[in-house]
Amino acid sequence: MTTTVIILSYKRQKNLCKIVDSLWRGRVKPAKVIVFNNDPKVKLGDTLRGVAVVNSAENLFCMTKHALGLLAETSHCLFIDDDLRLSPGALGVFEGQGRKFPDAILGLFGVRLRRGHDKPYTAGQHFNNPAILKKPTAVDVVVGRVHYCHINKLSAAFEMRSRIPGFWIKPFLTREGEDVILSLANIINGHKNYILPTNDRLGYADLPDGPHSLRRRGKHSGQRNLAVKALMSLGETE
Amino acid sequence: MSITVIMLHYKRPLKNLEVIVDSLLSKPDSDLREIVIFNNDPDVDLGHEFRGATVINAGRNFFIPIRHALALALESTHYLFIDDDIAISPRTLGIFREWADKLPEAILGLFGVRLAVGSEKLYTEGEHLNYKTRPRGLAEVDIVVGRVHFCRADKLAQAFQWRNRIPGTADKHRFVEDIVLSLANRFSGHHNFIIPLGSGVDFRELPPEGASSVCEMEGLWQGRNEIVLDMIRAYGEGYEDALGL
Numbered sequence: 001m002t003t004t005v006i007i008l009s010y011k012r013q014k015n016l017c018k019i020v021d022s023l024w025r026g027r028v029k030p031a032k033v034i035v036f037n038n039d040p041k042v043k044l045g046d047t048l049r050g051v052a053v054v055n056s057a058e059n060l061f062c063m064t065k066h067a068l069g070l071l072a073e074t075s076h077c078l079f080i081d082d083d084l085r086l087s088p089g090a091l092g093v094f095e096g097q098g099r100k101f102p103d104a105i106l107g108l109f110g111v112r113l114r115r116g117h118d119k120p121y122t123a124g125q126h127f128n129n130p131a132i133l134k135k136p137t138a139v140d141v142v143v144g145r146v147h148y149c150h151i152n153k154l155s156a157a158f159e160m161r162s163r164i165p166g167f168w169i170k171p172f173l174t175r176e177g178e179d180v181i182l183s184l185a186n187i188i189n190g191h192k193n194y195i196l197p198t199n200d201r202l203g204y205a206d207l208p209d210g211p212h213s214l215r216r217r218g219k220h221s222g223q224r225n226l227a228v229k230a231l232m233s234l235g236e237t238e
Numbered sequence: 239m240s241i242t243v244i245m246l247h248y249k250r251p252l253k254n255l256e257v258i259v260d261s262l263l264s265k266p267d268s269d270l271r272e273i274v275i276f277n278n279d280p281d282v283d284l285g286h287e288f289r290g291a292t293v294i295n296a297g298r299n300f301f302i303p304i305r306h307a308l309a310l311a312l313e314s315t316h317y318l319f320i321d322d323d324i325a326i327s328p329r330t331l332g333i334f335r336e337w338a339d340k341l342p343e344a345i346l347g348l349f350g351v352r353l354a355v356g357s358e359k360l361y362t363e364g365e366h367l368n369y370k371t372r373p374r375g376l377a378e379v380d381i382v383v384g385r386v387h388f389c390r391a392d393k394l395a396q397a398f399q400w401r402n403r404i405p406g407t408a409d410k411h412r413f414v415e416d417i418v419l420s421l422a423n424r425f426s427g428h429h430n431f432i433i434p435l436g437s438g439v440d441f442r443e444l445p446p447e448g449a450s451s452v453c454e455m456e457g458l459w460q461g462r463n464e465i466v467l468d469m470i471r472a473y474g475e476g477y478e479d480a481l482g483l
Binding site for chain 2: 040046051052053054056057058060066067070071072073151152154155156159161163171174175
């Protein structure tokens with residue numbers, strides 16, 4: 001089992017050194033680290049230790065990280081947002097749990113959808129504090145801030161998305177709904193997703209997220225409801 | 239329909255990029271959304287924008303499959319992929335669009351291969367349709383050669399799903415993404431075509447110098463035969479029927 005770490009960067013370049021340094025300090029090290037810089041106003045150089053940087057002239061949004069993951073030369077990918085630093089031992093824990101749950105999407109934060117509700121995502125049960133979990137806990141959606149999976153899951157998600165009629169004119173499904181699509185595609189395909197409890201080895205620290213956080217946008221949550229409903233109806237149909 | 243043109247750049251003369259982009263933008267097709275250049279050469283910085291095309295500069299070579307992966311992160315319904323040693327006119331792009339309306343499930347291109355029945359070297363011993371050997375009309379092929387190809391976005395997702403079924407490491411896919419795309423489509427029950435030249439369809443070969451030519455790479459052709467065999471094995475029994483061989 002080997003892991004490529006993919007970090008999407010947008011207007012939080014100052015956090016990158018901390019995130020990357022922590023990864024390299026772990027006993028289990030990533031096979032590769034890729035930073036995709038979505039901020040056209042900034043050109044990231046080669047100063048980040050052991051990182052391949054891609055500088056984009058336009059913001060290609062969150063879906064890009066899964067697209068890059070398709071090409072990983074490793075069995076697994078770990079995706080980390082640029083406002084969160086994982087502890088050095090985190091990758092080792094993800095790899096260990098990945099062996100235990102080979103078909104799962106794993107992460108630290110998640111949502112159990114409220115079925116039958118008009119707002120299945122926002123009205124669902126949100127797990128935002130992994131420190132209170134006793135054991136790996138099943139969720140429907142693993143929130144994209146940190147997630148880990150086999151790379152086959154990424155192509156399954158893109159394939160599932162392509163079955164949603166007119167997905168290309170729904171910006172949320174082409175830009176920012178990558179975690180919802182990945183998680184629900186996995187569930188529709190008959191698997192489970194889990195969030196993991198934090199402990200001595202698996203920890204995280206929030207880093208400054210600036211004014212650009214998607215979570216600060218009211219519309220963002222509503223769009224997640226729409227994405228869930230689009231995927232759930234696909235699952236019911238099939 | 240909305241179309242994004244994706245072009246990879248690696249070591250070839252920058253003049254080629256100028257010719258290709260200028261040609262496409264000289265009279266842009268009404269459905270052309272944007273041209274994206276993915277610069278795979280870490281030694282060259284193309285800046286943010288290249289004569290109207292959006293640029294992505296990579297710090298390492300992601301090889302050829304990056305163009306299909308990148309398309310999955312964009313928002314067009316259709317994609318034209320073009321190598322950086324061939325230029326086509328805007329009219330050619332328009333004709334691809336017209337054929338895609340008529341043949342929505344097909345991978346379309348300008349060069350192709352019909353696999354050789356019963357051979358271990360199905361690709362290299364197949365019938366290669368290029369500008370010297372191709373028939374005048376629309377020609378069905380098994381593989382649309384990657385130099386110029388046009389398809390709907392969902393075909394790319396289909397190809398990556400197929401890629402997972404092939405044993406081995408990612409490096410074996412570096413130069414065969416066109417085969418995986420085409421055969422995944424054939425095995426899914428669809429047909430692929432090269433479109434007729436003439437009536438506005440044209441292309442111009444550009445200087446290849448500077449590039450380490452993929453065609454001369456050791457093991458390239460063997461690798462292309464092997465990936466065809468890998469996909470046939472992954473499909474299992476009945477592949478002859480699926481391919482109409």
